[in-house]
Amino acid sequence: MVVSLLLQTFALADTVLPQYAHDKSLGVASCSSSLCHGSIETWKNSDVLQNEYVTWLRSDKHARAYNVLLNARSKEIARKLGLKEPAEKSNLCLDCHTHNPPPAQRGEKYEVSDGVSCEACHGAAERWIKSHVEVKATHQRNIEKGLYPTENDVARVHLCLSCHLGTEKKFVTHRMMAAGHPRMSFELDTFTQIGPAHFRIDDDWHKRKGSWDGVRAWAIGQAVYAQDLLKLLQGPRGRDGLFPELVLFDCHSCHHNMSDKRNTAARVGAGPGVVRINDASFLMLRQIAKCVDPNAAPILAKEVFALHHAVADGSDALKRAHAVEATISKLIPKISAHQFSAEDLRGIMLGLIDEGLEGQYGDYQGAEQAVMAVQSVADFMGRSGMLRTAALRANLKQLLALTANDEKYRSASFEQALRALKSNIATGAAK
Ligand code: HEC
Ligand code: HEC
Ligand code: HEC
Ligand code: HEC
Incomplete structure (x- = not known):
C-alpha cells in the first residue's frame, strides 16, 4: 500500500x-x-x-x-x-x-x-x-x-494552488494586492465543497478512482500549501527589491492600527516588531503530524521555530526554509497512506481548539484556517456518527461570523467562541 x-x-x-x-x-x-x-x-x-x-x-x-x-x-x-x-x-x-x-x-x-x-x-x-x-x-x-488525475489529493491540490497560491510562473504579488487584487486563501476540502461539486463520491466512484477522505484531503492540502509557500520563499518570487515578497508573510502582522498592540511574533518566540511568515498551514500541520508521524511532530515544531527566528534575524533563513520543506516532503506520502481513525479526528479537533485557547490564533490567517479545519473535521465526525453536528451548528456559525471579515477579527472573542465549542463537544454533542 x-x-x-x-x-x-x-x-x-x-x-x-x-x-x-x-x-x-x-x-x-x-x-x-x-x-x-x-x-x-x-x-x-x-x-x-x-x-x-x-x-x-x-x-x-x-x-x-x-x-x-x-x-x-x-x-x-x-x-x-x-x-x-x-x-x-x-x-x-x-x-x-x-x-x-x-x-x-x-x-x-x-x-x-x-x-x-x-x-x-x-x-x-x-x-x-x-x-x-x-x-x-x-x-x-x-x-x-x-x-x-484530479482524483488524487496531491495532484489536485497542486492544480488548485497553481492559481490559488501561485507558482514561479504565475503569481499575485503584494503590489498586485495593493493595486486592488483580493487577498487569497485556500483550503482543499472546504473549497472543493463550496465549488459546488459537480461530481458525486459514491460506490462506483470509489471503484473507478480509489478512496476519497475529506480529512485526508484537508491534511494533504495543508502540507502542500506549506511546501509551495516555502518553495516560493526560496525562489526568485521570494524577493521584491530590497524586501522579501510580502504576500508570503502574515498580512495582518503589518496591516493593523498602531494602537492595537498585538505583538503576535512573540507567539513564535521572535521579539516585538518582527514580520512573521504566513504560518497558518504550519499551525495546522502540527496537529496532522501528531497523528501521522508522532516522531516527526516535535522535529517539525523545532524547525518551524528556527525558521521564524532566522527570518527575523537574517541568518540562514533560506537554509531553514529548505529544512522545513524537506521535513514536510517526507510527511506527504505518510499522510497519503494514513487512515484517519476516530481517535485521530477527536485529537485533531481538540488540538485545534487548545492551540487557539493557548493564543496561537492571535492573528487572522491562523484563525481562518482553524475554522475551515474545525468545520471539515466536525463534518466528518458527524457523518461517521462520532458527534451530533447539529448540536454544534450554533458554535460553528459563530466561529464563521467571527472570521468573516479580517479587519474586524478580534482574537479574544474568537477564543471565547472556541471555549464554548469545546464545552459543547464535551457535553451536548458527544455521542
Ligand atoms: C476547478 C477545477 C474543475 C473544473 C473547472 C471542472 N472540474 Fe470536473 N472535476 C473536478 C474535480 C476536483 C473532480 C472530482 C475528482 C475526480 O472525480 O477526478 C471532478 C470530477 C468530474 C467528473 C467525474 C465524476 C466521476 O464520478 O468520476 C466529470 C465527468 C467532470 N468533472 C466533468 C467536468 C466538466 C464537463 C467540466 C466543465 C463544464 C468540469 N468538470 C470542470 C474539478 C474540476
Ligand atoms: C486556472 C486557475 C484556477 C484553477 C486551476 C483553480 N481555480 Fe479556483 N478560482 C480561480 C479564480 C480566478 C477564481 C475567482 C473567480 C471569481 O471570483 O469569479 C476561483 C475561485 C474559486 C472558488 C470560489 C471562491 C470564493 O471566494 O467564492 C472556489 C471554491 C475555488 N476556486 C476552488 C478551486 C478548487 C477546489 C480548485 C482545484 C480543484 C481550483 N479552484 C482550481 C482560478 C483557479
Ligand atoms: C496566481 C493566479 C492569479 C493571478 C495571476 C491573478 N488572479 Fe485574480 N484571482 C485569483 C483567484 C484564485 C481569485 C479568487 C480569490 C478567492 O476568492 O479566494 C482571484 C480574484 C480576483 C478578483 C476578485 C473577483 C471577485 O469575484 O470579486 C479580481 C477583480 C481579480 N482577481 C483580478 C485580477 C487581475 C486584474 C489580475 C491581473 C493583474 C489577476 N486577477 C491576476 C487568481 C489570480
Ligand atoms: C511587511 C509588512 C507588510 C505585509 C506582511 C503585508 N503588507 Fe500590504 N502593505 C504594506 C505597505 C508598507 C504598504 C504600502 C502602504 C502605502 O502605500 O501607503 C501596503 C499596502 C497594501 C495595500 C494597499 C493599501 C494602501 O494603503 O494603499 C493592500 C490592499 C495590502 N497592502 C494588502 C496586503 C495583503 C493582502 C497582505 C498579505 C497577503 C499584505 N498586504 C502583507 C506592508 C505589508
Missing part, C-alpha cells in the same frame, strides 16, 4: 499542469452538448452525473473568472499597475482567470472567455475526448492520454 502510494507520488511529480500540456485544448463547447456533460437532469444509468456543465455554468465561479477581468475593479488594478494591455488581454491575469494554453495548443472551439474551463482542471482533451466514452475506457487509460 505504502509502496504503491510512493510510486504514485513519484509518478505525479511528472504530471504536467493542464495549462502547459502539449495536447490541444478543445474548448468547453466540446464537452457541453446535452448528450454529453450538458444534460439538465442527472442520468440514472451513468457513472457520472452528466449535468457537470450546467452546474459549472450556473453556480461555479470558475465559469465567470474571465468576466471578472472586464469589471471596474480589474480595470483599476490594471491602471494602477501600469499594464500596457487591459487585464483581459494580459497574460499576467489570464494565466489564472481562464484556461490559457499557448496559441498553438488551442483547438477550433477554444474560447479564452470560457474562463477556468473543464480542461483547465481535467487537462487538454485532444487525445482522450473520443476514447473516454468508449466501453473499454478506464480512468487509468484516460490519464495516460492526458486526463489530469
Whole structure:
C-alpha cells in the first residue's frame, strides 16, 4: 500500500499542469452538448452525473473568472499597475482567470472567455475526448492520454494552488494586492465543497478512482500549501527589491492600527516588531503530524521555530526554509497512506481548539484556517456518527461570523467562541 502510494507520488511529480500540456485544448463547447456533460437532469444509468456543465455554468465561479477581468475593479488594478494591455488581454491575469494554453495548443472551439474551463482542471482533451466514452475506457487509460488525475489529493491540490497560491510562473504579488487584487486563501476540502461539486463520491466512484477522505484531503492540502509557500520563499518570487515578497508573510502582522498592540511574533518566540511568515498551514500541520508521524511532530515544531527566528534575524533563513520543506516532503506520502481513525479526528479537533485557547490564533490567517479545519473535521465526525453536528451548528456559525471579515477579527472573542465549542463537544454533542 505504502509502496504503491510512493510510486504514485513519484509518478505525479511528472504530471504536467493542464495549462502547459502539449495536447490541444478543445474548448468547453466540446464537452457541453446535452448528450454529453450538458444534460439538465442527472442520468440514472451513468457513472457520472452528466449535468457537470450546467452546474459549472450556473453556480461555479470558475465559469465567470474571465468576466471578472472586464469589471471596474480589474480595470483599476490594471491602471494602477501600469499594464500596457487591459487585464483581459494580459497574460499576467489570464494565466489564472481562464484556461490559457499557448496559441498553438488551442483547438477550433477554444474560447479564452470560457474562463477556468473543464480542461483547465481535467487537462487538454485532444487525445482522450473520443476514447473516454468508449466501453473499454478506464480512468487509468484516460490519464495516460492526458486526463489530469484530479482524483488524487496531491495532484489536485497542486492544480488548485497553481492559481490559488501561485507558482514561479504565475503569481499575485503584494503590489498586485495593493493595486486592488483580493487577498487569497485556500483550503482543499472546504473549497472543493463550496465549488459546488459537480461530481458525486459514491460506490462506483470509489471503484473507478480509489478512496476519497475529506480529512485526508484537508491534511494533504495543508502540507502542500506549506511546501509551495516555502518553495516560493526560496525562489526568485521570494524577493521584491530590497524586501522579501510580502504576500508570503502574515498580512495582518503589518496591516493593523498602531494602537492595537498585538505583538503576535512573540507567539513564535521572535521579539516585538518582527514580520512573521504566513504560518497558518504550519499551525495546522502540527496537529496532522501528531497523528501521522508522532516522531516527526516535535522535529517539525523545532524547525518551524528556527525558521521564524532566522527570518527575523537574517541568518540562514533560506537554509531553514529548505529544512522545513524537506521535513514536510517526507510527511506527504505518510499522510497519503494514513487512515484517519476516530481517535485521530477527536485529537485533531481538540488540538485545534487548545492551540487557539493557548493564543496561537492571535492573528487572522491562523484563525481562518482553524475554522475551515474545525468545520471539515466536525463534518466528518458527524457523518461517521462520532458527534451530533447539529448540536454544534450554533458554535460553528459563530466561529464563521467571527472570521468573516479580517479587519474586524478580534482574537479574544474568537477564543471565547472556541471555549464554548469545546464545552459543547464535551457535553451536548458527544455521542
Ligand atoms: C496566481 C493566479 C492569479 C493571478 C495571476 C491573478 N488572479 Fe485574480 N484571482 C485569483 C483567484 C484564485 C481569485 C479568487 C480569490 C478567492 O476568492 O479566494 C482571484 C480574484 C480576483 C478578483 C476578485 C473577483 C471577485 O469575484 O470579486 C479580481 C477583480 C481579480 N482577481 C483580478 C485580477 C487581475 C486584474 C489580475 C491581473 C493583474 C489577476 N486577477 C491576476 C487568481 C489570480
Ligand atoms: C476547478 C477545477 C474543475 C473544473 C473547472 C471542472 N472540474 Fe470536473 N472535476 C473536478 C474535480 C476536483 C473532480 C472530482 C475528482 C475526480 O472525480 O477526478 C471532478 C470530477 C468530474 C467528473 C467525474 C465524476 C466521476 O464520478 O468520476 C466529470 C465527468 C467532470 N468533472 C466533468 C467536468 C466538466 C464537463 C467540466 C466543465 C463544464 C468540469 N468538470 C470542470 C474539478 C474540476
Ligand atoms: C486556472 C486557475 C484556477 C484553477 C486551476 C483553480 N481555480 Fe479556483 N478560482 C480561480 C479564480 C480566478 C477564481 C475567482 C473567480 C471569481 O471570483 O469569479 C476561483 C475561485 C474559486 C472558488 C470560489 C471562491 C470564493 O471566494 O467564492 C472556489 C471554491 C475555488 N476556486 C476552488 C478551486 C478548487 C477546489 C480548485 C482545484 C480543484 C481550483 N479552484 C482550481 C482560478 C483557479
Ligand atoms: C511587511 C509588512 C507588510 C505585509 C506582511 C503585508 N503588507 Fe500590504 N502593505 C504594506 C505597505 C508598507 C504598504 C504600502 C502602504 C502605502 O502605500 O501607503 C501596503 C499596502 C497594501 C495595500 C494597499 C493599501 C494602501 O494603503 O494603499 C493592500 C490592499 C495590502 N497592502 C494588502 C496586503 C495583503 C493582502 C497582505 C498579505 C497577503 C499584505 N498586504 C502583507 C506592508 C505589508
